[in-house]
Amino acid sequence: MARRIVLFAILAMLAQLLIVLADYYWNDEELGRLLVEQEVSELAKGIGTGGTSPTFDLPPELSDRYGSQTTGYFARIRDGSGRILFSNCTDQCAEHFLPVDLKTPDFWLRIIEPGKPLTLAGGETVEITQKPFVVEIATIGDPVTRVNAVLSKEVIDHMIVPMGILVIFVLGATLLSITTALRPVRGAAREAAAIDAADPQSRLDTVGMPLEVAQLAAAVNEAFDRVRHLMQAQKLLTSAIAHEVRTPLAVIKLELEQIVHPRARKAEKDLDELVQFVQQLSALGNLDGVDRKQFLSTNINKLTEELVESLAPWVYQTRHSIAFEQRGQLIVPAVGSLIRDALRNLIENAVKHTEAGTSITVRVDENGTVGVYDNGGPPRWPETPVKRDDGNVRGIGLEIINRIATIHGSAFRFEQTRNGRNAVISFPIPSRRSANGDVRLSL
Template sequence: MLAQLIVVLVQYGRDPQNLARLLLERETGAIAEGLSRHGERLAFQLPPELAERYGTSASGYVARVRTASGVVLYSQCDEECTEHFLPLDLHPPSFWMRIITPGYPLTFAGGRTVEIGNRSVFIEIAVASDPQRAVWNVLGEEALDHMLVPMSLTLIFVLGATLFSIRSALRPVRQQAEQAERLDPLKSDARLEEAGMPLEIARLAGAVNRSYARTRDLMAAQKLFTSAIAHEIRTPLAVIRLELERIDHPAARRALGELDELGHFVQQLLTLARLEAVDRTGFEAVGLDDLGRETVEALAPFVYEQGASIAFEASSNPVVMARPSLIRDAARNLIENAVRHGGPGVSIKVGTDGGPGLFVQDDGIGFDPAPPAGDAPGHYRRAGGLGIGLEIVRRIMALHGGQLETERDAPRGTRARLVFPTEDVPLTPAR
């Protein structure tokens, strides 16, 4: 647009006669705004904005307004009128112009006929110099009328079309981004769609798919490594336990207790390894009351043997989409945590709520809400615990799209809650 503006200005600048004609038309049109008619009588009042130019002498501009019969309605003329204007007794033409001195600054004289009602009025002007730079006003109006306005409209349409084209071109990118947000790296078929995409987007999607494949391979290798180590450790642990059971000594009894803790830790490692291979497509509608009651009944003997107590508090049997065995494992880990780390005689209550959620609450010694240095955010350790049981619970809930919430329970104790996502599920739970 700037280049075209410069070209237009240069073209007009090379043709001073055309500029003089445009200035004559503009000035006579502005003077004609002062004409009025009262019956058959014509009157003229110089517009205020032209007073400085045509209302004073020696301004470099002169003007005369007269009827076709030679009656002068307005005149600012001196000897220049006689020199440059047409005689009063000459019937005026519709338009005339004469260049006084070729080139710049513009010097010319001319006039044109305007109609007001059925009467003709002849307006003449002469420009001996252009101290008010009226020619620049003409150039500005020409640029505005013939270039800036059309090109601005064109620019608006071009920008609109460009933005539409960009949005259309980037739509596949947005779709791929939305699909990437929904990808689950634990699913074996998690991948971005490459078919039907522009070449560049398809390449990006292919790179993401390959990255996911490498991540799944690493996770599979880690699971295999963890599982193999856990299986290798279980056999020597069993042998050591058999040998310790043959020794009748208090130190052997204490070693057996430590060995049981180690065996429990190995079992939890195996559980973590198995979680990585869970297929989420096998989820089903589960009633949390039914599941919680079954878990409490199964663990009650273990709880009572440890000198603790346990009770179940049912609600409206909220239904969630889940793998029942995994939710039982999560609830069992929370209950075992309460028994092992809640202190002697701890009282445990298991219940459900309409969140939907399942909670395990105890009146034990609680936990330290500030994680030790090096622990990941959101982790905590019970007194004397390793925290791996809670990590299992967290991963189980992550698989279900939920989370584990833990908090102190006033006046003492801990409340752990399995929070499930709110979603539409069948009203009849599967057992």
């Protein structure tokens, strides 16, 4: 907006400049009057009145125009008694000047030949120390184009200086007013960017905002409320479906256990996977209800070590190995149970979806990350796929972990390498301290 205002101000000044130049350039009489006045003013600087009688010394900057009789510029300067103080006039120009014995008017101008370049004669009576002097000039064809200097002086004196001051104040006041008016908008934008979607109390503060901006902020708050209500309804629906399905699934499993047949065992396995999916669906819905009051300072190193110790027997029963490494202390505000569930899911996935003999490493790094790494080869994820907003498809278990990371303001990265998989949660600017050395706990 500021750039557009400045641009149009510059365009307006350029348009006015062109209009002024055209008006002066095509008006020969006005242009001639200005030329005579400017030349008389410069010649008058050479008149001296300090002695017994007036004298005239041609200023050096005028010598190229009035220093000889062949330059196309002529001048004649007389004192009040008619005595000539200076003249480079020839017979060619004498006929264009007023007679010496004629009483000279205060200003006179004669256009010798209309059109450009200017050919004219004129003069003016000036007073220096209360003594009158008649300064007359003539130009035949304006050889050095003094008309350009006249136009430049008029543009500077009567347009650029006054209009420049006006534009500076008007433009400055306009930009200041716009900046002041938009300051609440910038503040609202910062508040909107900092809104925590998991906090139901997050709203834009409309106190002190101009009416128009406050109305916009109120509309945004209403939109947030509608989205929260929609998410709450979705959460309730998901939880209700998971709850209603859980009991029939348990009954079906009890009935299948009474049937002695390989197909029944296959159905039980499929049913177990369905029960796990329902549990994950319920967990995914419950994540939306996390309250910020549940966040406490959590030692991720201690939490991870205790989790690895508790899962180690089961990992070894599946003929896998697991190790815990810490390369720095990681202490962050978090919901410990959620972080524990996320890491447990990553470890269980690494066990269930890799071949026997796979080595699993759970590592806390000094760069604020905690990850689960394995060397189990190509992935085998038989989970129900979930399409994310970015177009990627991942299992619902990994989507739960991603949601947990998002709730904590963290980033979750899952990548396949040539040797296995890396699943890493990166916490934002955590408070951490480096350990004295790498610590490794093999189980």
